[in-house]
Structures are given as C-alpha cells and as structure tokens.
Amino acid sequence: MTDATLTGRLRDIVGERHCLTDPELRASHETDWTRRFSGRALAVVRPGSVGEVAAILRACADAGVGVVPQGGNTGLVGGSVPRGGEVVLSLLRLSEVGVVDLEAGEVTAGAGATLSAVQAVARATGWDVGVDLGARDSATIGGMVATNAGGVHVLRHGPMRRQLLGFEAVLADGTILRRLPGMPKDNTGYDLGGLVAGSEGTLAVITATRLRLVPRLAHRAVAVVGFADTASAVAAAADLRRTLGSIMALELFTDAGMELVMRHASVAPPFADRRPVYLLVEAGSEDLEPIDGLVAALEPFGVGDAAAVAGDPAGRHRLWQLRERHTEAMNAEGVPHKLDVSVPLARYAELVDQAPSAVRAADPAARTICYGHVGDGNVHVNVLGPAADDESVDHAVLELVLELGGSVSAEHGIGTAKVDWLVRDRGEAAVAAMLAIKRAWDPAGTLNPGVLFPGS
C-alpha cells in the first residue's frame, strides 16, 4: 500500500477534516511540550469512536505503517510524537465524561478527556480524581493511564494504574478489549488494564477508562518547613508518613529552586529565615480539621522560625506555588534537561546532594535543581545550561541513580528518550519478558515503534 492509499483509507474512516496532512495542521502534533522531541507524521488522524480507532489500526497494520497514539502531548520523554513517517492517532475527540456513580464513586471518561475536565465533573459531586498534576488542563486521561502518571498524591492514592477500575482499548490488530464499568475487586485472570497502564502506547490504544474516585476533601492544611540539610528533611518526611494520618502530599525542594521561583513567578518566601532544604506537607480530611494535627506532627523537628502553616485556601495556594511553579521557573531560565528518577528512600538524600557535583563533573557550567515527591522516593533532577542535544549531563545523573539502586524513570516513562537505559535498569531478563509480551500482542510492531524497546 502506498502512503497515498493509506491516507485515502484513513480519510474514509474518520472523514476529510479529521485526517490532517497539511504540515501546518500537523505541526502541533509533531513536536512535544519539551521542544526536545519532534518528527514528521504521515498524517494526524482524529477518530471519533472506538470503532474508528480499530479501523485505523487495521489500515495501518495492512500498510505496515507505525501508529503513534497521542493524548495531550504533554509527555516529557518523546513517547507521543512521531519519529518519522508514522500516523499520529490523536485521541482528543474521545473526550466524553460520563455521569458520576455517586454511591460507588466512579466515573467513565474517554481517553481524550483532560484531567481538569474529569476533576470538574467529579468535584461537582463531592468526589475527586486520585491523581493530580500541573499539566491538568492539557494532559488527557488516556495519556495519563498509558504513562501511569503520578503527581503529588501518589503517596495517598497511588498512580493512574491504581485508579483504573475498567478500561476499553484496541489492540494492534483492531481487536477491542472492553471491561467497563469494571469493579474494585476483580480477580478474573491477568490484570490487562494494569498491563496496558504504563505501557506507553506500545501494547494497545486506550479509548476509555472507568476511574475510581476519591472523596473530595472538605478540610486541608499546608505547611512549608525549612531544614539545615537534605538528610534531616528526608528523615522528617519518613517520620511524617508514618505518624500523620491525614497526610496527602510530601514534597521536597531546595533553596536554589525557591530562588528561581521567587525570581520568575513573583512568589514570596514562606518565612524570613532561609534554609538549604524545604519540605511541603499537605494534610487533608473528609471530616476533621487537620491543621492542629499537622502542627503537632511538625513539632518534634524543632524547626523554630523556619515554618509556615496555612489552613485557608489563599494561604495554602501561596505555599503550594513555591513547589508547583518550579517547572515554569526552570523553563524561564532555558530548556532544562529533566531527569525523573526514583531511589530507595534510604538513598534519597545522597541523590539530591550528589547530583549537582555529578552534573558539574560532566559540564562545569551546568546548574542542577532538584525537587520532587520525597514521600515516594521520586526526585526531579533539572539541569540548566547544556544544549538540548548534549546528553552528557543526563548520563551523569542516570549513572548516579543506577549506582544508588534506583530507577531511571519514576513517573515520566521511558519513551524514546531513555530507551538505551531500559536494559541497564531492568536487566536483560526483564526486558526480554516485556518484549515477549509486545511480540505476542503486536507482532508487526505497529504500535508506537521506537518507544521502550530499541529498534522495535
């Protein structure tokens, strides 16, 4: 089949206006949010139903052309843009959000629904989505499931895989798998939804999801606390996770990061006393005011003047800004290299403290800013300075992570960016086991070629 024949067939499936071949219309689908990854697509198709998704996959399989599934294109590892010549399958039109099951706390959402759209529907009914992240207005539920997105509440509610009660997805040969609505407890064979979650579009195209919701918290309190060094902050975080029943989020950032946030986002410091490392602690409850418990839990750490606590929405928002606007502040300084890694908690402080010197050894002019979800052992290492295609600092950080027994991707995934690291991280046996599944479900390698596996 020629490219033109395939394009014609795709037009027949989705209609003229949903098969984009004009370079200008394709452009926003061909480069991702990081500006570090881009490639040319044969076409961008926007199906309006699961049946159309199946037909597109069959057409592409027949033509031997790869398919790159795409949601909000907010990924950070090059997994949702074409490498060259593939068909981009945009799920944005499958954006329907169903009616919330009020008693069960569940909702069905199309793959193309944005997180904020689902949050709005859920919150109107006293429920909420268990995962939240900064890209909520663009990131889609399908993409978030495909990458097993995490965010700030993983320590409380788990990542997207954990929110998935049911799913609908299409295999490479056009077979539709459907388990909607799905049940919280369902031990009927392999956990196919959990397998597709985090498979980064290499096993199936997710078209709809049944999500468990979590109670919308009536009461919240946030504290930011300064520490003299990373190890003390990590020890405090570990202690809070065990003793503070209302804990919702545990974030760490450094004074260097806060400096950038204050410069670029016009955010005031939480207190006059500056400290090298800060913890942001959020507590929440369905039925009780958590602020007294939060203050009491912080007392043992003798943080004195280096603590700010807020129970009111404006005050909480102000403290959260110190952490949430890190991404924006980094981007204002340049195009950062973003390494999203995790290590066992016992090595967390070592990673945060050693990453800057490991980076400087590779590039003496580079600046390193670490922040992240300390409650999950997750660090976002941001490096400013090196050119976008200079990977020496990335290598330095990932080598350090492997030395510390960590994972080269905590929540962003492998994409195309970290393909060379997958075997080093997981080992030959595990990658071979993954590849056996990939070949069993997608023998021709149609789905997201080049993602996860080299040369796949």
Add this chain to the structure above:
Amino acid sequence: MTDATLTGRLRDIVGERHCLTDPELRASHETDWTRRFSGRALAVVRPGSVGEVAAILRACADAGVGVVPQGGNTGLVGGSVPRGGEVVLSLLRLSEVGVVDLEAGEVTAGAGATLSAVQAVARATGWDVGVDLGARDSATIGGMVATNAGGVHVLRHGPMRRQLLGFEAVLADGTILRRLPGMPKDNTGYDLGGLVAGSEGTLAVITATRLRLVPRLAHRAVAVVGFADTASAVAAAADLRRTLGSIMALELFTDAGMELVMRHASVAPPFADRRPVYLLVEAGSEDLEPIDGLVAALEPFGVGDAAAVAGDPAGRHRLWQLRERHTEAMNAEGVPHKLDVSVPLARYAELVDQAPSAVRAADPAARTICYGHVGDGNVHVNVLGPAADDESVDHAVLELVLELGGSVSAEHGIGTAKVDWLVRDRGEAAVAAMLAIKRAWDPAGTLNPGVLFPGS
C-alpha cells in the same frame, strides 16, 4: 524422560528429604483446605533457594511435566493442588523475612513466609501489612501475591498487587526475574510484578517479594449497626466511604449469618434488637482517636438501639468476631459452596437479596448465607446443603452475577473451579489476549496446567 528419571533429578536438586514421593507425605499437599479439590502429585519438592526453583522448572520443562506452585494451600478454587501427575512445588522453605526499612516502611519477604510472620515483624516496628485475612497463619505471601488476595482492608490499602514494590520470580524456562528492593514509583516498562500478581501460578513462580508497609494504627474503633433492609445498609456504606475519613473496613452480613455464628462460635449478639442486615464499620487513625467521628458519621442513619460501638481492644474484637467467624460457622454446618463474586455497588443489594431465591430455584433445600466486603462491591455467597460435586447452585449464583454485570471472582481467583466461566465473564477477546501472554512466557504450558485456561 521417565517419571523416575525426573524424580531422581529433582532429588539431586533439592536433596532426598525435600523431594516427597511417599503418599503419606504428599497427602497434605494434594488436597486443599476446602476438601473439594484434590489430585495425585508425581512428587512434592521443597526448594530452599531461588536457584533450586529455577533448576526444578528446567527439569520439569525438559520432562514435559507440569508444575503446580503451592504456598499455604489455603486457596478456595482448586488452583494449588495437582490435577494429576504434576510436580507440586512447595515454596514453604523460602520463608525468610528481612529487616524492615524503618524510614521507607518496606520489607522483603520470601514467598513461603506466612502473612502472620510478616505481620509480626512489621508490627514490632510500628508498621503493618496492608492486607489482612482470616487465613493469616497459613496463607503465604507468595500465594497471596499469586492470587492477588484481598481481605477486609482493600478499600483502604488495596489488594496484594498494590502492596508489591518489588519481586523475584522464576519463568517456566528457569529465567529469574528480580526487581528487589523495588520502588514505589517505577515507570520503566511493563508492570511485570503486577502481571504476575493474580496470575495464579500460570506465568511465573514467585520466590520473594518487596512489600510496602502501612502505618500501624495507634487508634481504632469498631461499630456494628443494624438496618431494616439490604438497600439501606448499602446506601449507608456508600455514604460512610465518602464522608468518614478514618474508614478502614466496611463489612456486611445478615441476620441469618449471625444466627449461625452465635450458634457455632458462642458469640453474643451486638445488641438486643435483631435486624435483617448489619454493617460492621472500622475506623482507625495513626494519630487521632476515631471513635467520636465514627459515632457522628453513623448518626444520620437513625439506627437507634440497633448499634454497638467499641473503642477498647476486647470490645472491638467481640464485634469483629460477628463477621470473622462466619467462615468457621459455615464449615460447622457442612461443606459450603463458596462463591466469591463482585458487582457494581449499584447492584449490590439486588445480588444479596436475589441470591437466596436463585439458589432455591436450583435446589429448594439449599440455604444461602451472604456476607462480604461491601466497601469493594464484594459478596461471599455461601450455599449449604448441596453435595460437593453438585454445581447447579454455583451456576445459579454465577448466572445472576453475570446478569448484574458483575465478576465471577472478586478475590479468590479462577483456579480450576471457575475455568469454564472465565470466557463468559471476560469475553473471548480478553481471554485470547491473556492466552497470548501465557503462550509467550510458557509455550509448553508447564506452569499450573488447567488453571485459568481450559485444557492449558
């Protein structure tokens, strides 16, 4: 290879005393706890290391003999006893429990460690295991992961799959997969641990696990409340799950079940007023006394005299007995048919109310007792009366479950008992997708033949 050659090779691997061929020594491994499932084993082998497990699997693959992995043999669906002529691979010697990582709240446990052994180690350090169930003194961690065991705290902490931070397992060809310690956030390819969890020994033999722990609760309170009908109890349960922040467990049982518990387990009723349906609600907290909140949350239901609340250990234990001793009370009346099913919460009351009449239509003399984890949509339907091999009542219940859009196995799994129901429940496409994975990892069908898939 003859059977004798294989047995000789197995003896060489594990040593004479850990290769049981004497019928008397084999017996306890050949019949399960339900007394409904049994079969003859060629031998029972008890490896002492992951290397021995790998060698056993290679030997059995060479001989073309099936392997039945076995933990505490407490399963309820015939998945851990031989069908006839297989080698039983007992993991009981791999029972080591490591040192708790106090800061991270994690522990490494061998597949053969019992749940109660891991609980004891965890609780001594201020942590606890997220899953608890009645068979805790016999059930092993490996078996619990392999069957994705649930229990009473799933609504709070999720099932075993959710506790698995890392794992070690052996594939059918002897390949060892190892991801220990494992990290809470780890998006490096497919979730192999989550796939092996719940695969009932058909994909790999689990040899060790890294478990996340949960804070040991310092404060607990338990209430038992009576309701005029099932629908009111389910509505109250749904409400409590959304509004009571400290909720730990939500169990439902009926007056017919409580009658049997009182008769066989000498347990006193919770209050003088008998009601058709009861909820047991457990609340807990790391740092706050939850009893006032529990009482306040129950107030809207106007349950009047039909409520008992306890904050002290003896009182809580007494109330829990009403629910926990159901299993023992059933067994005292005969060999019950145990159907473990789930339905969407909106259909829960229908299932509980209609199951007895559906059963009576199949066997007018049968008695039906329902109880279960209403917080997860999970019902245990117990039927007393019919002979062990009379499956007509099982069929009646499972047909009703499918009509209500439910799952034929909530937490016990498919085993050999429900093999014929898997396709009806999940559909041809999903089962074909599972079988493709099975064939990719175990092409000769060595691991747990006859479990999950008919004729596998």
